[in-house]
Amino acid sequence: MKRFPTLAFAVLTLGISAGFSAPDTPKPSDAVIQVGKQMIRKGQIDSIVALLEKAQSVYGEITASKREEMRKLVSSNLIGQELLEQEAKALHVQATPAEVDSALKLFKKNFPDEASFKKTLKDAGDNETKVKVKLSRQIRADKVLATRIKKPEMPSDKEMKDFWDEHKKDFPINDSLRALQILLLTDAKTPKDETDKKSKTLEMVRSEILKDSARPSAMLQRFMAAAAQIGEGREAKTGGDLQRFLPSDFNAEFRKQLQTLRVGQLSPVFKTPLGLHLVLLIEKYDGKYDSYKLQVIQNLVKQKAMMAGGEMRQFLKGLAAKYPVKYLKQGYQDSSEGGIY
Numbered sequence: 001m002k003r004f005p006t007l008a009f010a011v012l013t014l015g016i017s018a019g020f021s022a023p024d025t026p027k028p029s030d031a032v033i034q035v036g037k038q039m040i041r042k043g044q045i046d047s048i049v050a051l052l053e054k055a056q057s058v059y060g061e062i063t064a065s066k067r068e069e070m071r072k073l074v075s076s077n078l079i080g081q082e083l084l085e086q087e088a089k090a091l092h093v094q095a096t097p098a099e100v101d102s103a104l105k106l107f108k109k110n111f112p113d114e115a116s117f118k119k120t121l122k123d124a125g126d127n128e129t130k131v132k133v134k135l136s137r138q139i140r141a142d143k144v145l146a147t148r149i150k151k152p153e154m155p156s157d158k159e160m161k162d163f164w165d166e167h168k169k170d171f172p173i174n175d176s177l178r179a180l181q182i183l184l185l186t187d188a189k190t191p192k193d194e195t196d197k198k199s200k201t202l203e204m205v206r207s208e209i210l211k212d213s214a215r216p217s218a219m220l221q222r223f224m225a226a227a228a229q230i231g232e233g234r235e236a237k238t239g240g241d242l243q244r245f246l247p248s249d250f251n252a253e254f255r256k257q258l259q260t261l262r263v264g265q266l267s268p269v270f271k272t273p274l275g276l277h278l279v280l281l282i283e284k285y286d287g288k289y290d291s292y293k294l295q296v297i298q299n300l301v302k303q304k305a306m307m308a309g310g311e312m313r314q315f316l317k318g319l320a321a322k323y324p325v326k327y328l329k330q331g332y333q334d335s336s337e338g339g340i341y
Contacts, residue, residue, distance in 0.1 A: 032332050033075060035082040036323035040075070045332070048074045051124070072334040079341055083319040084141035095139035103135040104128070110225045112205055149311045152304035154215070160296045164289055167299075171285070171292050177247060177258065178283035180223050180240040183233035185275040195276075201230065202269045202278050209266060209280075216264050216294050217301055223266075223280050232275070244283070254279075263291045316340055 031039040049070050053062050056070075111117040121127055155163075182205065184198040205226050212219040227240025235242055247255045253272045261267055261281040270277050284291040317340060325341045327333045333341070 032327070032329040033079060034324075034326040034328060035079055036086050038082055038086065040078050040082060042329075044078060045071060045074050048078075068331070072332060072339075075332040076334050076340060079320075079325055080316055081137070081141065083316060083323055083325075084144050085137055086323050087319055088140035088144050091144065093140045093143045095136040095143075099139050100132050100136050103139060104132060107131070107135065109208065109222070110229075112201065112208075112226060112230050116229060145312070145315070148315050149308055152301070152308050154217070155297055155300040155304075159300055160293065161289075163296050163300055164292065171287075171295070173287040174285045175246060176244045176285055177281065178244050179242050179258070180220070180227060180280045180282060181233065181235055181242055182223070182227045182231045182240055182278040183235070183275055184230070185232045186271075187273065187275070198276055199269060202276050205230065206266060206269060206278055213266070216297055219264070219266075220280070220282065220294070240280075264294050313340055 030041045030043060032042050032045065033040040049067065052070050052074070053067065056062060056066075062070075108114070108117050111120065118128075121131065182202065184202055186195045186198060209219055209222050209226065212222050224239030224241070227236050230236075231240055233240075247258055250258075251272055253270060254277065257267045257270050257277070257279060258281065261279070263281055263284050265281055267277070267279040267281075282294055320341050333339070
């Protein structure tokens with residue numbers, strides 16, 4: 001199946017790391033980029049790069065060239081955020097307390113519970129007050145973007161069917177499947193109260209994920225975030241992705257559960273000798289349109305994101321002319337074809 005390019009540039013990476021503060025008493029020499037009259041400091045960039053390295057290290061050693069790529073990507077990201085912030089101030093755009101509280105509530109849904117949210121903040125040297133400041137900044141930026149760039153809409157039924165008719169021959173037909181999994185490890189030696197606690201956690205996660213059942217892409221994202229947060233299997237590192245597999249690769253109970261699922265459908269919590277499972281079937285290659293719907297949606301969403309991304313790049317280039325970007329130190333400018341500033 002032909003895979004369409006993804007949107008490579010994302011201006012507003014929220015995460016808890018976005019906009020990490022520089023040291024409290026930065027040295028003048030710490031400034032590496034100037035955007036308008038504001039400075040972006042080495043400490044801000046280095047802290048986010050360090051978090052990215054930590055996240056990426058599970059896939060192997062971070063090379064010097066990869067680290068340089070990360071540094072330039074983070075620099076471009078922070079420049080974009082600063083440009084939008086300065087334009088928001090010029091336009092007197094504000095984020096209301098209610099909007100910030102609503103955004104915080106939505107952000108917390110990326111975590112299985114309040115304890116996990118607070119632990120993640122603590123581990124990152126952050127707190128809820130700082131997260132609110134970053135959310136407020138993002139809301140202002142979103143409002144600025146909304147005046148110039150139309151938010152991509154989810155594909156319509158007609159768009160999906162037209163895409164399927166045009167690309168049907170590109171979709172494979174075979175016996176393999178692809179699914180996402182959240183596995184919480186238990187065995188015969190696991191105390192009953194611990195097993196019950198894990199089962200309850202997984203049931204709560206399932207209930208949260210099902211809230212997005214009418215929005216397949218959102219449900220997929222929520223599942224992958226939960227798998228990365230609480231999954232205890234090897235696949236947790238990739239958002240629970242089991243990649244393509246044959247049903248015969250797994251035990252009888254796992255096969256039984258898969259047989260009852262449609263693409264985009266969530267399994268109940270079930271138990272095998274490995275532990276407790278929650279599975280989302282995302283691909284089935286039987287030649288039927290309904291089995292490929294999620295793939296069709298993903299491809300159309302990517303296409304629309306690319307179009308919006310092109311508009312965003314042009315808008316940011318315009319802002320960079322209004323609030324000049326100046327590199328004070330070498331090694332931070334993305335001079336590749338994909339670079340904006």
